[in-house]
Amino acid sequence: MxxxxxxxxxxxxxxxxxxxxxxxxxxxxxxxxxxxxxxxxxxxxxxxxxxxxxxxxxxxNSILLNLLWIMVIMVVANLNILKKAGLAVNKLFWPSLAGVACGTLSVLAVFLLLVVQPTPLYDARYLIPLAGMLLGNCMNGNILALERFYSGLRKNETTFLSYLLMGANLNEAIHPFMREAIRTSLAPTIATMMTIGIVSLPGMMTGQILGGSFPLVAIKYQIMIMIGIFASLVISMVTSLYFSLPFAFDQMLMLKAEIFAGKKKK
Amino acid sequence: MISFEAVTIGMQGRVLVHDASFAILAGEKVVLRGKSGSGKSTLLKAIVGGIPITQGIIRINGLAVVPENIQQIRQDLAYIAQEPGMSQETAAGDLLLPFSFKAHLGHEPTTAQIEAVLARLLLDPAILRQKSATLSGGEKQRLVIARAILLNKQIFLADEITSALDAESKQAVFAFLLESEHTVLSISHDPEWLRRCDRILTIDNGSLQEDR
Known part of the structure; x- marks a missing residue:
């Protein structure tokens, strides 16, 4: 069909x-x-x-070309994350990219090596759309997480400083800000999982059904992608945030002003 | 003891404090005053290593405020903001928050110690069960002072410490600070506190001078 x-x-x-x-x-x-x-x-x-x-x-369908494609879309997504989060690309490019790569590639590996097992494993028909869907969702989650985290710290500098003065180490002092950022960024995905299938049929599943797949096959892929999105989102958010810390704080453990982009773009 | 040796602090191209030198001895109560935007809060922040200084050296108990010493220095310092932020659900949570940090694990104060400190600041122990969000500004300030006492802080840096307090609790806070051995550097425009403190430093147009 x-x-x-x-x-x-x-x-x-x-x-x-x-x-x-x-x-x-x-x-x-x-x-x-x-x-x-x-x-x-x-x-x-x-x-x-x-x-x-x-x-x-x-x-x-060449392995090199497929991997190159994934690398390119990860870089584009990463640039978009930093730009929309109002952060300086030249300061946080690498830690943020590393976080995005951790979240996307780890889940992609599970999908291809363990669950779907297409032949060949790098089959573009599976690799590219799956990577795109994971990355698109990681991107939106990471924008929210990074923006919330760093703008929260900047707005509440005195509170952050008071934690340090109370004896908190960096991890303890940033914890309330990180908790808030991750909660906010995960909320839409959790809300989607709660209502999916009731209110709306998700795009990927609809696409597969229109494309001729049996609904039960399409559902399996949809569940796989929802779990994958959630996992890659959490992994990429947490790793991006932690990887960015050494670049964002000075030796006095204060937030560096230069990690923010000069002019915030929406 | 807090000492400034030819300290200049600039922010965004503007010099807020120029070539300031002074020393506050252990136990002294000193007021810092100046017009709004004159750099008073900036100066307090520089003491806790919250903003970098352009020139000179700030020392706390002889130790320069530099990255190698900052952790040790911060152990002695308490900062009491004009509107202290509360992050926990209950007042007890906020009072005991630092004892959940690794640095203070196992050093939680006893109920008796907590109640004694609260009593000195005219706080009813029942307040600990209240939601933090429902505390008044004055209660938050006193709770933060109580926390600093429980943490054995030696030096109190305060931004308008009495602004949110009613007359009675203000007297309690004054009495506590004046009788204690704590070193206090506070931004204040309160006439009574200005009269009762040991010395007054005024900051004007970047220069710092001693009025008393």
Whole structure:
């Protein structure tokens, strides 16, 4: 079974769906239309390009090319994490990348080596979409975690200092801030797991069903990916935070001002 | 003892304290005053190693405030903020928080010690069962002072220590500080505290001078 292809002319009709929302946004004077249009164009172009690229990468199916692809998307995700978290790329690039790699690669290894076991193990059809899904979720979680953690410390510097004066070591003094950051960042994923299947059918499962998989097969993959996302999220958050500590505090155990990006971008 | 030897502190290109030298002897009660934004809080922060100094040396009990000594120095210092942050659920949790840190494990104070300290600061022991969020500003300040006493801190750095206190508890805090052997450096504009303390330092336009 294969999904029905959509002819190009009918595909173009999809863009008409945007007319009403754009009209509404304009009426409400939200000033978002330009941004929406740019994001729609970017989304379309990026996906088309990646479609063409994936077609070739699936055909070639070389281990080196697949690994290179994963490395590239990890670097892009990492740059996005630091930028959105308002942190300086030149100070925290490596620790944050190492955290992202720990979370993504460890779960990916379990998926491919133990659970799915595709032949070959590096089969692009499995490796690339799974890595992309894990990484996308890690990225959003890490943005929240890093942003919450470091901005929390900056805003509550006196409280942090008072912990140090009460005899706390660095780990003890940052613990309340880390707890808050991780709780906040995990909340959306936990909430999704609570309601998944009741309110919405998740994108990956829907895609697989449309693509011709049996629902019970699609569900197994969906459960695998949800558990994988949760695991990779926690691993990448915790490792990114801990790896960044030696770069973020000075010898007096105070937060360095230069780890924050000059101008915070949303 | 706290000593400043030709200390200059600058932040974001602005000099907040210029070439300041002074010494506060053990047990002395000294007030630091100056206009808002004159660098009083910055000076206190520099003493605890919270911000770097540009030039000079700050010493606490003879030890320079540098990374090698900072852990030892911080053991002697207590910082009482104008609005102390409470992070635990109950007042007891906040009072005893430091005893959950490795450095103080096994040194928890006894109930009798806790009650004696609270009594000196006119705090009812029943307060310990209250939620931290419901404490008044004055109760939080006294709880933080009580915590510093239980930790055997020698030097108290305080930012507007009496601002949130009512008349009665202010007297209790003054009496405790004046009778104790603690060294106190406090930012204050309280006329009574200015009158009763040993010395007054004024910071103005980056320069520090002794008024009394």
């Amino acid at each position: 294969d999904a029905l292809d959509i002819p190009l002319a009918r595909f173009a009709l999809l863009y008409l769906l945007l007319l009403l929302p754009l009209y509404l946004l304009r009426r409400l004077k939200l000033g978002l239309n330009r941004e929406v249009l740019i994001s729609v164009v970017r989304m379309s172009v990026q996906l088309f390009l990646v479609g063409i690229y994936l077609k070739h990468i699936f055909a070639i």
